[in-house]
Amino acid sequence: MVTLAEVAQHAGVSASTVSYVLSGKRSISANTRRRVEESIRRLGYHPNAGARALASSRSNVIALMIPLRTDMYVPVMMEIAIAVTTTARAHGYDVLLLTGEEGPDAVRRVAGSGLADGMILMDVELDDERLPLLRGGGAPAHGGPPARADSRVGEDSRVGEDSRVGDDQSAVLIGLPADTTGLTCVDLDFRAAGALCVEHLAALGHRDIAVVGEAPAVYERHTGFAERTLDGLRSQARESGVRLLHRPCEGGYAAMAVTLARILDERPGTTAFVVQNESAVEPLLALLRQQGRAVPEDVSVVAICPEQVAVQASVRLTSVAIPAQEMGRYAVEHLVAKLDGRGDDEVVLLAPELTVRASSGPAPARA
Amino acid sequence: MVTLAEVAQHAGVSASTVSYVLSGKRSISANTRRRVEESIRRLGYHPNAGARALASSRSNVIALMIPLRTDMYVPVMMEIAIAVTTTARAHGYDVLLLTGEEGPDAVRRVAGSGLADGMILMDVELDDERLPLLRGGGAPAHGGPPARADSRVGEDSRVGEDSRVGDDQSAVLIGLPADTTGLTCVDLDFRAAGALCVEHLAALGHRDIAVVGEAPAVYERHTGFAERTLDGLRSQARESGVRLLHRPCEGGYAAMAVTLARILDERPGTTAFVVQNESAVEPLLALLRQQGRAVPEDVSVVAICPEQVAVQASVRLTSVAIPAQEMGRYAVEHLVAKLDGRGDDEVVLLAPELTVRASSGPAPARA
């Protein structure tokens, strides 16, 4: 393995000079820089990550915690993960992949070991057990672990187990927990997204809108994005004077068939659907087709889903996109800012955009 | 931050004793061990990853390179990534996520910096440009970078740039490149998978089978799994005396419609389909339904796809599963074995399993 010392010797300079050429933290004469860079190239030198981390207390690694369970729409997670990784690289960081498996222990382990400088958490739950560890990373309040190791076994000097991780550990959440104080969060503004859907349909003359939602479990357990969407849908419905019927729905054909039958039974005058459930989209379209209801002539469909799903569906869907890439990119940039001492705790809700495609049109004349 | 020295002081032992308690590399009296463990707990000690890596030349990190482009079926990648991560954790390793973006440079960077002890590469191409760097990791042939830094600029001492990465860097590929010498690979035996599909359908009396394949681009560029499947399909078709028509197909409804029309035009007697393209599965089923062809009464469909796709389709599909979890788990276990000095270069092809579900049945009586 080539070391910095070898590079220094090869270039005929001191070790610190090589280090400074690498970090750019002090000015170097053009000539010296050239020689050092040449030596680095010739020797195929790569700085040792461990040594660097030890000396600088910075690992240049960001941890990304993804949920273990996979009932969220997987491609979105993947897209976020890829966006996080490429954005991180662009800022000189690598990405450590963690699954939710270890729970809060993973946070302690990674923070405590200095494996990563900061972390991004996906799919945070409303009252996530990892949150207490993460609060208050923004304004470095030095209320961290106070106990020193100047006492011996037997005295009561416990530390850390239930307090926050060090202040040098920053986190950004993708999603919105119930209580965001002391946290930095990024998410789509699902409330606005819901409102946007109703607004669009109301403007087209629809007066009876049905909402096909996520699986029931999602409404209880998750980040609350489903509830927020519902909020937006409902308040806009009130404002626009349209009727709204909401039904959760497990994905797949069978479940969608049951849900659709119930909806049409209860509200035969339904002329528009808002779908927030990737695995219900295609089944819904198939069932409508099968029942001889043309989209968008007889019924309109608007989805809240990733762009790709909307475009690849059997009818190109009018939709509000879930901006996975932006969320990943934004999360990294915010985290890097915090690590650099810039940046602060804040909640950023990305503005939704509705793209009109082939699945929505004017409400049919009243029966 | 709590250090090992602090733990030692707190427990009233030396630093090395704490270290050995942690590593288990020498015997410790029950009493000492208890005291040390107690101190570790009380102080909330976590070993510093950088220091450990520096001192031991082991990072306990595995790098996972996933392809940047996302035209492979994403959920499979995600499933592999999760399996890799949880398996790695079970062996005491963390996972560093890399995208293909950086190409071969990522391999050099990670190997050179000691960021990871080994790597797993997904979606390797037939003639991947990263392969030359990876060959021969199995039997530690010390033909690595020979040049020492005892020469100065001007002499001809280049190193590394086009030679293999260090012998301490092991790799396992998920997928099968054209030339596997000196490489360790894990993949599904797609050849056997293809054969299995034809065998199943032939046994049911089908004599005219159509194969809906991956997008044309996949056949040129990729790991060759598509060609291997085709090999298996064809040779078994020959053996079973059935006719086989293969057509690549872009995913989606429009493309599938065109492809299906062509197939039925060319082979009107087709009674069975083998599909190896996740995004063509549902379109095919929908189109068949639409044309009044019942599955499995009129036509049988067998898919090569992840279990989940087969089960969630509008007709539960007879399928050969793509064992994403096993592949991820196996890759890690093999890599860990290599890192421990056990293990060797070898190609492991997982045996395919065909699960009969609702989409395949006896061939209809000849027209």
Add this chain to the structure above:
DNA sequence: TTGAAAGCGCTAACAC
């Protein structure tokens, strides 16, 4: 069964 001490390769004062 335990301790003392020499590094691992790098960064960042501190000197000049």
Add this chain to the structure above:
DNA sequence: GTGTTAGCGCTTTCAA
């Protein structure tokens, strides 16, 4: 603009 040097926190001989 450059060199010297003292650690960073851990592992691992070597000694006892």
